[in-house]
Amino acid sequence: MTRRGEGRCVRKTAETDVEVYLRIYGSGDCEIDTPIRFLNHMIATFARHGFFDIRLRASGDLAHHIVEDVGIALGRAFADAMGGADERVSVRRFGHAIVPMDDAIAMCAVDVGGISERSFVVLRVKFAHHTIEDTATEDITHFIRSFAENAKFTIHIHAGGENEHHKTEAIFKALAIALDLATQKRR
Numbered sequence: 001m002t003r004r005g006e007g008r009c010v011r012k013t014a015e016t017d018v019e020v021y022l023r024i025y026g027s028g029d030c031e032i033d034t035p036i037r038f039l040n041h042m043i044a045t046f047a048r049h050g051f052f053d054i055r056l057r058a059s060g061d062l063a064h065h066i067v068e069d070v071g072i073a074l075g076r077a078f079a080d081a082m083g084g085a086d087e088r089v090s091v092r093r094f095g096h097a098i099v100p101m102d103d104a105i106a107m108c109a110v111d112v113g114g115i116s117e118r119s120f121v122v123l124r125v126k127f128a129h130h131t132i133e134d135t136a137t138e139d140i141t142h143f144i145r146s147f148a149e150n151a152k153f154t155i156h157i158h159a160g161g162e163n164e165h166h167k168t169e170a171i172f173k174a175l176a177i178a179l180d181l182a183t184q185k186r187r
Helices: 037-050 063-082 137-151 164-182
Strands: 006-012 016-023 030-033 053-060 094-101 104-111 120-124 154-160
Touching: 006 063, 016 063, 030 037, 037 053, 037 063, 037 164, 053 063, 063 137, 094 164, 104 164, 120 137, 137 154, 137 164, 154 164
Parallel strands: 030 053, 120 154
Antiparallel strands: 006 016, 016 053, 094 104, 104 154
């Protein structure tokens, strides 16, 4: 494990090359470099609203592989920053947020305890379109599942709205705010 609150992950596969540095107790400063513009926008939004400092670089063959492996690597960086179950007892553990964005709304609740070394995800969101900008909507839900599984977090997200971009952005903001609350040190 790196210094408390800091995590790293380097993931190199036949399809992708991903490097992530994360500081949980940051200011929202980020440098995101992937070939997927919408993913860059969502991770930058996540960093700003969660006050996480993130340095992320990813390249690969297909957008699906890049999105999945960025979710895996970011989740592993969070797991590294949080430490094991015995270290996670020093944080608040639970967090939640409700975020409106124009026509859309997202509600998120998280448990970062990782006590059982397993994750769980409930996603109640329907997309009317198959893509948002340069990203497949199925890759968005796959990202969240990959992230939660590798961070060992439980994440519940309920979202609705007309505009797919707004809906997704509200999801990433709500997740960020909920994680910021859950990772705060206990009093």
